[in-house]
Structures are given as structure tokens and as C-alpha cells.
Amino acid sequence: MQAKHRGSSIISYALLSLIILAMLFPFAVMLSTSLKTYQATFQWPPQWLSHPVMWQNYFEVWVSEYHFSKPFVNSFVVSFFTSLLSILFGFPAAYALTRFRFRGHRALMFVVLLTQMFSPLIIIIGMMQMMSSLGLINSLMGLILSNGAISLPMAIWLLHGYLKGIPLDMEHAAMIDGCSRVVAVRKIIFPIALPAVLMAGIYAFIMAWNNLLFPLAFITDQSLKTIPLALTDFVGMNIVYWHQMMAGGIIATVPIAILFSFVQKFFVAGIMGGAIKE
Amino acid sequence: MRDSYPAGLPKHDLRRMISPEYSPLCYLAGALLILAVFVAYPILRVLYMSLMHNVLTRPDQGIYFVGLGNFLSLLQNADFLMAFQRTVWWTLLSVAGKTVIGFIIALLLVNITRGKKLFIFLLFIPWVTPNVVGAITWRWIFDGQFGMLNWLLLQLQLISQPISWLSSNFYSFLFTALVDVWVGVPFMAIVFMGGLQMVSQEILESADMDGAGYFKKLFYIKLPVIRPIVLVATTLSAIWTFNSFQIIWPLTRGGPVSATETLIIKAYRLAFGSFDIGMGSAVAVIIFLVLLAFSAFYNQKLSETD
Numbered sequence: 001m002q003a004k005h006r007g008s009s010i011i012s013y014a015l016l017s018l019i020i021l022a023m024l025f026p027f028a029v030m031l032s033t034s035l036k037t038y039q040a041t042f043q044w045p046p047q048w049l050s051h052p053v054m055w056q057n058y059f060e061v062w063v064s065e066y067h068f069s070k071p072f073v074n075s076f077v078v079s080f081f082t083s084l085l086s087i088l089f090g091f092p093a094a095y096a097l098t099r100f101r102f103r104g105h106r107a108l109m110f111v112v113l114l115t116q117m118f119s120p121l122i123i124i125i126g127m128m129q130m131m132s133s134l135g136l137i138n139s140l141m142g143l144i145l146s147n148g149a150i151s152l153p154m155a156i157w158l159l160h161g162y163l164k165g166i167p168l169d170m171e172h173a174a175m176i177d178g179c180s181r182v183v184a185v186r187k188i189i190f191p192i193a194l195p196a197v198l199m200a201g202i203y204a205f206i207m208a209w210n211n212l213l214f215p216l217a218f219i220t221d222q223s224l225k226t227i228p229l230a231l232t233d234f235v236g237m238n239i240v241y242w243h244q245m246m247a248g249g250i251i252a253t254v255p256i257a258i259l260f261s262f263v264q265k266f267f268v269a270g271i272m273g274g275a276i277k278e
Numbered sequence: 279m280r281d282s283y284p285a286g287l288p289k290h291d292l293r294r295m296i297s298p299e300y301s302p303l304c305y306l307a308g309a310l311l312i313l314a315v316f317v318a319y320p321i322l323r324v325l326y327m328s329l330m331h332n333v334l335t336r337p338d339q340g341i342y343f344v345g346l347g348n349f350l351s352l353l354q355n356a357d358f359l360m361a362f363q364r365t366v367w368w369t370l371l372s373v374a375g376k377t378v379i380g381f382i383i384a385l386l387l388v389n390i391t392r393g394k395k396l397f398i399f400l401l402f403i404p405w406v407t408p409n410v411v412g413a414i415t416w417r418w419i420f421d422g423q424f425g426m427l428n429w430l431l432l433q434l435q436l437i438s439q440p441i442s443w444l445s446s447n448f449y450s451f452l453f454t455a456l457v458d459v460w461v462g463v464p465f466m467a468i469v470f471m472g473g474l475q476m477v478s479q480e481i482l483e484s485a486d487m488d489g490a491g492y493f494k495k496l497f498y499i500k501l502p503v504i505r506p507i508v509l510v511a512t513t514l515s516a517i518w519t520f521n522s523f524q525i526i527w528p529l530t531r532g533g534p535v536s537a538t539e540t541l542i543i544k545a546y547r548l549a550f551g552s553f554d555i556g557m558g559s560a561v562a563v564i565i566f567l568v569l570l571a572f573s574a575f576y577n578q579k580l581s582e583t584d
Contacts, residue, residue: 012389019383020400023460026415027403029426033418046429093309096302108306115317117573119521119542122562125327125549126320149316152309181299210408212524217550228410232528235414242418249411260406264399 034058034246041242054243058251061244068248070223071230075209075252078143078226082208083201085148090155090200091193095185097156098163109160115153123149124217131218138221146214151204158203162196163189199263206256227252321566327559334553348560357536358544358561365540368455369519375459376519377512380466385496387467388474398468405464409524416457417529420444447537450530454538458525462515469511473504506579513576517569541565 032048033041034057040050061068096102097109123146136142166189174184190197212228219225225233231252234245298304328348332341352358383401387394404412419426422442431437443449477500485495501508523542526532532539532547539547541561549558 009389009391012386013393016383016386016390016397019379019386020397023404023463024400025426026412026419026460029419030411030415042424044424044429046424046426089308089312092305096305100302100305102302108310111313111317114570114573115313117517117569118321118566119523119562119569121521121523121542121545122324122566123316123320125545125555125559125562126323127316128549128555130319130323145312146316149312152312153317156309206406210410210524212410212527213546216527217546228408228524228528231410231414235417235528236531245414246418249415252411253407256408257403257406260402261399264402 030246030249033242034244034250036243038241038243057243057247061248061251065241066230066234066244066248068227068230068244068251071225071227072251074140074224075226075228078140078147079205079208081144082147082151083205085144086151086155086204087197087201089148090152090159091190091197092185093152094156094159094163095189097160099168112153112156115150116157120146120150120211120213124213128217137218138224139218140224142218143208143214143226146218147208147211148204151207154207155200155204158200159193159196162193166192195266199266202259202263205259209252209256324559324562324566327555328563330556330559332555334555344556348556349564352557352560352564361536361539361541361544362564364451364538365520365542368451368538368540369516371452372455372458372462372519372522373512373516375455376462376466376515377508379459379463381470381508383463383467384470384474387471401467402464404460405462407461409461410528412461413457413525413528416453416460417444420453444530445534447534450534450537454526454529457529458519458522461525462519466511466515469507470504473507474500477503509579510576513572513579517572517576520565520569520572 028048035053035055036047036050036057037052037054040047043050062072063069097105127146131137131142131146136145170188170192171181171184174188175181179187210228211226212232215224215226215229216232219229227248231245231248234240234248295301296303329343329345330341331339331344331347333339387397390397420443422428422440422445425440425443427443428437428440432440441449443453481499482495485499490498520540521542522540523546526538526540526543527546530538532543536544542565545558545561545565548554548561
């Protein structure tokens, strides 16, 4: 029995390693290409490690030709404020949904759920004219608002799941001591819910960082492009500098991978917990 | 909560309705405003525009009401019907891939103890990578002249000369789905793993005693337990896949010609390529209705499992 179990776990390790190697294959290609010279990208047969090793590609993509620093900063601004917006409005809304009973409660939860199902394309087509009359075309503000609109329901969803688990006694006690509800929420509930708040914020950040549709539809100004739009445009050019593109890809992935590693543990539980219990 | 707290004001007093002590209004106002402007309004607006003839590049034709005209012409349009069919197949292919591979990974993950966290972290990298970064990397791998895929297949002697994969209708369809699978597998694997961990160890052991083999246990014990989770995860995944834009667009932009043009790409091309807002909206409405039906199904299945 014991031996049999050990045998099956060795097979599991072997198979898992194989699958994960296959899944990480594109990253090997990305890394290898990002360290090549322009000429070496068109060498056949391709070399995994070609000399000289061009670490300077990472710097080059930042300043020359592709000017990757601009999209990077734009993406950062958009993602940061999207994240702020979804917490700022999502937290109080989630609080109200767990602590008050009111007409339209169920309808609101349904809308929150529904928003996760429909494509951002509806927002884009439906909002186009209003966005242009409000001057939100070619503006980072427009991107923050539209990204915020799809992240907010998710933030409400995640926070609602967490706040439900915080006993009412918490703010009761404070309120009996003479605190107003607002103070009790700010001083007691918010700190307890901080892990969920961070998670909702990071989720919104990642989603905004990832989003291609909104900038594709709303941004034409070269200097306002975000990373996904900039990369999509570069790949359509006549000459593609794959070595710099891959360096850019890695630069774009690292911040997100770091943020994600903080919330990895709660992540799926948060989404699925909500989905299964509701 | 509200009732347990002494209420000093009559129920319908305005001060009470906007008071942060007794009323949810202040807490909800911001979110409601955003949902109204960015969710409710666009849906209504798209519904309205789908009933209009409105081509931005042809102001001479004017903007006028056509009722269900846009929908009727879509339903008679072979291109649209093809795109619909294509979307269904593409979604099925991708979701099936994610589900099967995700499930295999989950089965393997519950089998190991040491290094599990590391495996999960590595597994999640494709999911965390921005979609466009993943897509363009694959585009480089599929490159017809210098791509690693050609190199790999030539090494293995599976092909005799390089193939321009993304110029072929068949391969571009297959490979865009493959990249979508690559992105979606980690989520499926983790969700299924969570489900498999709920399977009672005692029951498995007693099945062992009775001499049940691996597949017997899989089909008669594990699968029935995680059935509801599989259902939820595949439904969610189907909705996301149906909506998938960010993989196909950087890879092929719907091409070659329209080999990878799913409905979402079609709607985008109509509204922002041909500036036909009426038709673009009509396609968006159809997508919306399909997903609404799907969500209803999902909701019903959820309430059944409760």
C-alpha cells in the first residue's frame, strides 16, 4: 500500500513537471529572444542562447524605437486609479449589501453578477458617443472609468463574500460605546477586511493592466497608449523587433506576477466561494 | 441590525433615508451611479441602437428606425451565421481543452504533497501574464519563417518544411483556441483541485479495501462529488471564452480573412472597422442574449445544487 502510493506520487511529479514545462515553454522563448541581437532573432536554426547576451535590450525597448516607458507609465496610472476607484465605491456598497436589508437587494446582487458575464464590448459601443461628448476619448480618465466599471462589480462581489463573515457584534460594540456607524466601519470593519480590500484592489489592478479592448476603442493618441495596445500595435508593424518586444513582454509581466503572488492564496477561493454560495 | 439599533426617526423621514446610521443609501450611491452610467445605460443604448440604421461613414443615408431589420438581415447573412457557428465551435473546443487538461492537472496535484505551492505558482504564470503578452509570444512561436514551433516540429521530423501557421484557416482556428486553453487551464486546475480535496479520504480508503481500481474510484466517487464545481467552472469558463477578445485580436485580428472571426471580433469590426453602429449593436445584443440565456442556465443549476 505504502509502496504503491509512493510510486503513484513519483509518476504524478513526473507528469506535472512535464505539463508545467510545456506550459512555460513560451516563457523560455520570451526570455531567450529578449537576450538576442536583432540579427540573431532571424537566425536559422534558432539558438536558445546566442552570443552576445543582450541585457541592454531591456533598456533599449524602454527608450529607443518602441518607447516602452510611456505605455508602462500610462498602464500604471490607469491600473492604480481603477483599483482605487473600485475599492472606494466597492467597499461601502459591499458593506451596505451585508448589513442592510432593502428593496432591490436581490436585484442589485443580480446586476453585480450579470456584469461579470457581459462583454466590455457592450460598454464600448453603448458609451462611445457619450464618451466623446464628455471628452473622454483619448484620455486616461476615460480608461479609468471604463475599467472601473467592470472591476467594481467584482470588487463588490469579493468584499461582500468577506464582510458576510464578520460578525455584527464588532460594530455593535463600538456603536454602543457611542461611535457613529461611519466611524465604526472606518475604524473597525475596514481594518478587519483589509486582506479582502487588498485582494479586490489587486484584482482590479491586474484586470486593468490586462485590458486591451478599452484602449483599442478609446485611444488613438500615440502618447496615451497602454501596454496591451502598444504591444498589439508593434506586432502589426512592417518590421517587428522581436528581441525588444519580448523584453517588453517580460517587463510588462513582472509587476503583475509580483502582485499576484500576494493574493494567490485567497484568489480562487474568493471567486469560487462567491460563485458557489450565492 | 437596523432593527436592533434604536431608531429615533420615523421610517419615511428624509433625514432617515439619507442617514448613514439607518440607511444603505450613502454607502450605495457611488456604486449605483457607476453601475447606472456604465452598465445599465450602455445596455439600453445598445438595445436602442440595434434597432436603428446608423452608419457613421455614410451620413447621407441618415439615421432612421428599422425595427428588427438589422437582426433579420443578420439572420439571412451567411457570414454572420458562419461566425455564430464558428464561435460556438471555438468556445466548445477551448472549454473542453481547459476542462480536460485542468482536470488532469488537478488529479495530479492532489496526489503530491511536497512542493505543491511551487507547482501551483508556476502553473499560474500563464494566467497572470497579460493576455496580449502571451498572445504575441505565441505569435512569434508560430512565426512561419523563424518560429520555434517550426523548429521543434522539424527537429522531431513531424514536418518536412516550415509552415506559415497563422496564414492557414485551419491552423489559425486551432491555435487561437490552443492559446486560449493555455491561458485558462490554471484557473480550471485550481478550482478542480479545490473540489477534489473535498472528496472524503475515508470513503476512498474503504473503496481501496473493496478493491476498487483507480478509474472506478474516479468515476464513482470523485466525479459525482465534484460535479457541481465542474458545472460552475465550465459555465463561467464558457461565458468568458465566448467573450474572448484579447487573445484572438493580437494573434490574428480575426483573420486570415475571417477564419478566427468570432462574434465578439465581428461586432468590434462592424462597429469600429466599418463604423456600422446599427449592425455592430445588433451583434452585441445577440451576444448579450446568448450569454443571458447561459447565465440563466447557470443560475438554475446553482440553485439546484444548493
